[in-house]
Amino acid sequence: MxxxxxxxxxxxxxxxxxxxxxxxxxxxxxxxxxxxxxxxxxxxxxxxxxxxxxxxxxxxxIPARLEGTIGEAHVELNLIRAVDSRTWECLARPGRRFRPGVTVVFGDLTARVLVKDPEGTITLEFDRAGPDLMAALDVVGTMPLPPYIARKRAPDAQDRTxxxxxxxxxxxxxxxxxxxxxxxxxxxxxxxxxxxxxxxxxxxxxxxxxxxxxxxxxxxxxxxxxxxxxxxxxxxxxxxxxxxxxxxxxxxxxxxxxxxxxxxxxxxxxxxxxxxxxxxxxxxxxxxxxxxxxxxxxxxxxxxxxxxxxxxxxxxxxxxxxxxxxxxxxxxxxxxxxxxxxxxxx
Missing domain, CATH: 3.40.1780.10 (QueA-like)
Known part of the structure; x- marks a missing residue:
């Protein structure tokens, strides 16, 4: 059709x-x-x-929307798919900052860029895995509201419920x-x-x-x-x-x-x-x-x-x-x- x-x-x-x-x-x-x-x-x-x-x-x-830094630059990303217990594919911006090998800092959680796909996705390896990673995301992340809501307002504490x-x-x-x-x-x-x-x-x-x-x-x-x-x-x-x-x-x-x-x-x-x-x-x-x-x-x-x-x-x-x-x-x-x-x- x-x-x-x-x-x-x-x-x-x-x-x-x-x-x-x-x-x-x-x-x-x-x-x-x-x-x-x-x-x-x-x-x-x-x-x-x-x-x-x-x-x-x-x-x-999971609170899959993250804001962090690469060096002094502010960056944002959304986790989109788990590769394993510590590795995730994500959508990130500004994309030019996410070069393979660089470190992204989200408070006391860090991640290393493994792959930058030509189609725009980024693969990150976090410094912890499994339940420890989930616990860290719960502290530093916010709820990943759909684009049609996120364009109208920012996520807030009420979205957790x-x-x-x-x-x-x-x-x-x-x-x-x-x-x-x-x-x-x-x-x-x-x-x-x-x-x-x-x-x-x-x-x-x-x-x-x-x-x-x-x-x-x-x-x-x-x-x-x-x-x-x-x-x-x-x-x-x-x-x-x-x-x-x-x-x-x-x-x-x-x-x-x-x-x-x-x-x-x-x-x-x-x-x-x-x-x-x-x-x-x-x-x-x-x-x-x-x-x-x-x-x-x-x-x-x-x-x-x-x-x-x-x-x-x-x-x-x-x-x-x-x-x-x-x-x-x-x-x-x-x-x-x-x-x-x-x-x-x-």
């Missing part, structure tokens, strides 16, 4: 720079074959039923699984009390989720890779729900991409711990999820393509038009929509 097919005009005032407060007050557009309903996240229990299985991404966003899910557990993401930002402990308790089950998976969301698609045809796009894990218990819970005719609800495109990666070329989800660069566009056969809870995404993004594959191109186009007309809030801190899966036409 042409990338231009996934474009739309979005009034800039609809880009949310803070989440709804309280979180459950965010709007929820329920999209069914029979039509659309304007709800709030607090209404989600009415759209689910006993036996439904929520698949949640428990990744934890706002840009993190209530069940974040495994450090490694440099972007939040944003649909999950709506789910409070109280709402999850209500869902659990009515018999909705949960399965936890991990996909460390990378900054590539915000990269524009620069080709004209989706067939020519190379997808960024992210590391994920579906444990044996989560795989079994998903397979059991499907075998029993219960619905699997993917909370966010990250959870959906991961479980579809674990079910690729099969009719069941297998345990998975690897990098995935799965690129889902209309025509894709979904094997793991029946419903998708997700936010409203960037024009011409891989996420809009994924949602269109899941719920149907025309239905998603109509839903986004309705959301814009009704003043829904878009992107990471914005409102959400809940779609049923539509089978692709033969």
């Amino acid at each position: 042409k990338v231009a097919d996934f474009d739309f005009d979005l009034p800039p005032e609809l880009i949310a720079v803070r989440p709804a407060s309280p979180r459950e007050s965010a709007r929820l557009l329920r999209v069914r074959e029979s039509g659309m309903a304007d709800l709030t996240i607090a209404d989600l229990p009415g759209e689910l039923r006993a036996g439904d299985l929520l698949v949640l991404n428990d990744t934890k966003v 706002d840009y993190q899910t209530a069940f974040a557990a495994r450090e490694g993401a440099v972007a939040a699984p944003t649909a999950s930002l709506h789910l409070t402990p109280e709402l999850l308790a209500r869902l659990g009390a009515m018999g909705v089950e949960r399965a936890m998976v991990t996909l460390h969301v990378g900054a590539g989720t915000f990269l524009p698609v620069k080709v004209e045809d989706t067939a020519d796009h190379k997808m960024h890779a992210e590391w994920g894990e579906v444990g044996a218990a989560a795989a079994e819970a998903i397979n059991r729900a499907r075998a029993e005719g219960r619905r699997v609800v993917a909370v966010g495109t990250t959870a959906l991409r991961l479980i579809e990666s674990a079910a690729r070329d099969r009719d069941r989800v297998e345990p998975f711990a690897d990098w995935t660069d799965i690129f889902i566009t209309p025509g894709f056969r979904f094997r793991a999820a029946d419903l998708l809870l997700t936010n409203f995404h960037l024009p011409k993004s891989t996420l809009v393509m994924l949602v269109s594959a899941f719920a149907g191109f025309d239905r998603v186009k109509a839903a986004y038009g309705h959301a814009i007309d009704k003043g829904y809030r878009f992107y990471s801190y914005g409102d959400a929509c809940l779609f049923d899966r539509v089978e692709p036409k033969a």
Whole structure:
């Protein structure tokens, strides 16, 4: 398909720079074959039923935005992908300062430039690894807000809470699984009390989720890779729900991409711990999820393509038009929509 097919005009005032407060007050557009309903996240229990299985991404966003110095020069960078426990790829500016071999200082944390890629990424080796590095980043770093928020305001202390899910557990993401930002402990308790089950998976969301698609045809796009894990218990819970005719609800495109990666070329989800660069566009056969809870995404993004594959191109186009007309809030801190899966036409 042409990338231009996934474009739309979005009034800039609809880009949310803070989440709804309280979180459950965010709007929820329920999209069914029979039509659309304007709800709030607090209404989600009415759209689910006993036996439904929520698949949640428990990744934890690290403070991946850093400001430091090279010599006397001020520099900024965003970590984008872990190479190993002490080495990260990043985007940095001003790029001319990051020559291989130079040392970058972030308070009492330092790093050495290993590689400067011709395409603009920098590879840094830090002076500590694993939990020690995570602890240092927690002191010197700030939350890596998406570009469309960072252009409007700087990160602040409130983002430490706002840009993190209530069940974040495994450090490694440099972007939040944003649909999950709506789910409070109280709402999850209500869902659990009515018999909705949960399965936890991990996909460390990378900054590539915000990269524009620069080709004209989706067939020519190379997808960024992210590391994920579906444990044996989560795989079994998903397979059991499907075998029993219960619905699997993917909370966010990250959870959906991961479980579809674990079910690729099969009719069941297998345990998975690897990098995935799965690129889902209309025509894709979904094997793991029946419903998708997700936010409203960037024009011409891989996420809009994924949602269109899941719920149907025309239905998603109509839903986004309705959301814009009704003043829904878009992107990471914005409102959400809940779609049923539509089978692709033969």
